[in-house]
Amino acid sequence: xxxxxxxxxxxxxxxxxxxxxxxxxxxxxxxxxxxxxxxxxxxxxxxxxxxxxxxxxxxxxxxxxxxxxxxxxxxxxxxxxxxxxxxxxxxxxxxxxxxxxxxxxxxxxxxxxxxxxxxxxxxxxxxxxxxxxxxxxxxxxxxxxxxxxxxxxxxxxxxxxxxxxxxxxxxxxxxxxxxxxxxxxxxxxxxxxxxxxxxxxxxxxxxxxxxxxxxxxxxxxxxxxxxxxxxxxxxxxxxxxxxxxxxxxxxxxxxxxxxxxxxxxxxxxxxxxx
Numbered sequence: 001x002x003x004x005x006x007x008x009x010x011x012x013x014x015x016x017x018x019x020x021x022x023x024x025x026x027x028x029x030x031x032x033x034x035x036x037x038x039x040x041x042x043x044x045x046x047x048x049x050x051x052x053x054x055x056x057x058x059x060x061x062x063x064x065x066x067x068x069x070x071x072x073x074x075x076x077x078x079x080x081x082x083x084x085x086x087x088x089x090x091x092x093x094x095x096x097x098x099x100x101x102x103x104x105x106x107x108x109x110x111x112x113x114x115x116x117x118x119x120x121x122x123x124x125x126x127x128x129x130x131x132x133x134x135x136x137x138x139x140x141x142x143x144x145x146x147x148x149x150x151x152x153x154x155x156x157x158x159x160x161x162x163x164x165x166x167x168x169x170x171x172x173x174x175x176x177x178x179x180x181x182x183x184x185x186x187x188x189x190x191x192x193x194x195x196x197x198x199x200x201x202x203x204x205x206x207x208x209x210x211x212x213x214x215x216x217x218x219x220x221x222x223x224x225x226x227x228x229x230x231x232x233x234x235x236x237x238x239x240x241x242x243x244x245x246x247x248x249x250x251x252x253x254x255x256x257x258x259x260x261x262x263x264x265x266x267x268x269x270x271x272x273x274x
Contacts, residue, residue, distance in 0.1 A: 004042050006056065006064050010088050012081035014072045015060030019085070022056075023049025026118075027091050028271065030056050031082070033100015033126065034194055035162065037063025037181055040099065040256045047264050052271065055094070057085060059105070063181050067190040075101065075202035079108040083115055095271055097121040100228075100253070104203050111209045119216040121270055123263070124225050124253050127236050128207060129200045133227045135161055136195060143196035147189050158182050158191060167224040167252030174257060210239040217243040218270045220263060222251035244270075 006018035019038075028048060030041045038056040045054045058065040060081055061073035082105050086094070096117045098106040103125020109115040132140070139146050149157065162178050163170055170178075182191040217240045221233030230247055237245035246266050251258035 031102025
């Protein structure tokens with residue numbers, strides 16, 4: 001999509017971050033998950049930017065940010081990168097919207113680094129154990145085997161894996177855009193690296209502290225999410241005092257593409273609520 005390139009950079013300890021800012025008004029920061037990038041937020045960011053200053057970024061090891069061998073792309077490393085990025089932006093209490101592992105990163109930054117948000121939206125978020133699809137766990141157990149796949153087989157695996165996150169068929173152009181960051185010699189290894197470093201102990205560390213979240217929180221979940229079942233969303237909402245829960249029919253883990261109007265409406269209402 002034209003005009004959505006990440007034109008700015010920030011050097012985090014685990015790699016250079018590509019980011020961009022768009023719109024004007026109160027700040028809202030969007031976090032992507034795995035194996036995605038900030039591009040999943042493009043359409044929603046465009047809508048929000050009519051009344052907000054929207055910050056988008058690719059985590060190190062994802063999208064257009066740095067990818068390199070032996071890179072630390074664990075949740076603690078991404079947490080630290082996010083906390084430093086908020087400081088770089090000079091944002092003291094932005095609204096935060098986070099999907100998938102972005103949810104874990106945002107939660108860890110708030111609970112362990114003291115990052116302050118005006119409000120927090122958790123969208124099909126990695127948060128409470130267990131998490132990760134069967135495919136995710138299989139790859140995580142044998143990353144070196146999958147990393148050695150011939151490129152055509154690697155591409156086919158990534159396409160099928162990403163497509164399985166959506167409840168409705170992804171448009172070929174959309175699928176191609178989501179797969180693109182993982183194609184090529186250095187990027188193929190990066191795809192399996194980020195799965196291999198996923199560790200549920202990094203969400204276990206904060207599960208008992210979720211009650212300390214003091215900002216308004218909304219939990220949004222695709223009713224047809226096969227990667228993170230809706231029951232996880234219900235458990236998460238119960239664990240956070242005062243959190244609202246919205247379950248979206250006909251939407252899978254990639255709720256951005258299955259139900260863009262519904263999620264945009266829910267997020268807009270949340271951001272403007274008293």
